[in-house]
Amino acid sequence: MKFSFGWKYILLGIFTAALVVGVSCKKNNVYLDPAVSPKPVAKVKGTVRFSAMVDILFVIDNSYSMNKYQAKLQQNIDLFLAEIEKSEGIDYHIGVVTTSAEDQRARTSGVSGNLVSYKGKGITFVDRMTDNGLLILRQLLNVGVLGSGNEMIFDPIFLALSEPALSTTNRNFYRSQAYLTTIFLTDAEDQSVLVPDPAVLFAFLKKIKKNDPTKLISYGAVIPSAMHERPNCIRDQMGRKPLKIEKYFKLMNSAFNKQWFDICTADYGPQLGAVGRNLVQRVSKYIYLDQIPEIDTLRVFFKTEEISNDAGKGWTFDPSRNAVVLSDNLDWEKISGGEPGSLTVDFTPSDSF
Numbered sequence: 001m002k003f004s005f006g007w008k009y010i011l012l013g014i015f016t017a018a019l020v021v022g023v024s025c026k027k028n029n030v031y032l033d034p035a036v037s038p039k040p041v042a043k044v045k046g047t048v049r050f051s052a053m054v055d056i057l058f059v060i061d062n063s064y065s066m067n068k069y070q071a072k073l074q075q076n077i078d079l080f081l082a083e084i085e086k087s088e089g090i091d092y093h094i095g096v097v098t099t100s101a102e103d104q105r106a107r108t109s110g111v112s113g114n115l116v117s118y119k120g121k122g123i124t125f126v127d128r129m130t131d132n133g134l135l136i137l138r139q140l141l142n143v144g145v146l147g148s149g150n151e152m153i154f155d156p157i158f159l160a161l162s163e164p165a166l167s168t169t170n171r172n173f174y175r176s177q178a179y180l181t182t183i184f185l186t187d188a189e190d191q192s193v194l195v196p197d198p199a200v201l202f203a204f205l206k207k208i209k210k211n212d213p214t215k216l217i218s219y220g221a222v223i224p225s226a227m228h229e230r231p232n233c234i235r236d237q238m239g240r241k242p243l244k245i246e247k248y249f250k251l252m253n254s255a256f257n258k259q260w261f262d263i264c265t266a267d268y269g270p271q272l273g274a275v276g277r278n279l280v281q282r283v284s285k286y287i288y289l290d291q292i293p294e295i296d297t298l299r300v301f302f303k304t305e306e307i308s309n310d311a312g313k314g315w316t317f318d319p320s321r322n323a324v325v326l327s328d329n330l331d332w333e334k335i336s337g338g339e340p341g342s343l344t345v346d347f348t349p350s351d352s353f
Helices: 002-032 064-085 133-141 154-160 198-208 243-252 271-283 332-336
Strands: 046-049 052-060 090-098 125-127 179-185 216-222 260-262 286-288 299-302 305-307 315-318 323-326 343-347
Touching: 052 064, 052 154, 052 271, 064 090, 064 133, 064 179, 064 271, 090 133, 090 154, 125 133, 154 198, 179 271, 198 216, 198 243, 216 243, 216 271, 243 260
Parallel strands: 052 090, 052 179, 179 216, 216 260
Antiparallel strands: 046 343, 090 125, 286 323, 299 305, 299 343, 315 323
């Protein structure tokens, strides 16, 4: 009887174990069932419209010797503005400071880096949407010649882009994601006190552009050190050559041809148009995409005209930036025919399935 009774319990144990294993296997089978495959998603065409942003800061010498040079600037600024406005994709801000960063008489003309204000109406810069923008810009550039004889080029830039001016008098002019362009007009050498070394100013500007020097551009009308003084073209400050200013230009434009020219030449005014064209090309160089593209689907258009995939005179793709790179030799005048328009990049995103 004991033997039989023991076998009953052994058989019961085997049955129970089998039942548990069966249930367990069945339970596992639920998790091992293959998932239902998702339906393929149709590829969606990506489109990026190009809109370059650039903040342009004119630094105008407003000392006594500058009257005729300022007049040329005001008379020909339309050539500069017209070149920029040919490209509807460019979102620009243009403001003005003077070299009188320490002169009490210039408090309405950019003292301490404050942008010059239009007739006390609170307009401190012009953009594409400014009514009568050319008229207002001419007035902003009309800073007069009652400023200090201690011309400061670097200090006003530093002050204009620092607090407290950055968020008060100069509010909304500077945009961290935009290109920054400085344009000088002076017959003197820099005499800055806060930032007397051009390398220090360059380091400051690089820092606010997240260490991307390609976002920094500079031009200028000066009396270059290689040029001799002439009867109608005398350097201020007892003939001091603008060596510090030229060093700044070289730092800012190390990857490009020099972009400064002789303020005394007869074509100084018309050269403003050339500056505008060059600026358009430089700020239009990179078109950043919002998705990674299938490279062979990339197409670039100006209005309805396609621009060729050509490193020499068209465009290439830079995967490290995820950007279309426009050639420095791209003939904007030929492409646009002198008519405004915008660039469009079409592509198929590579991460669509």
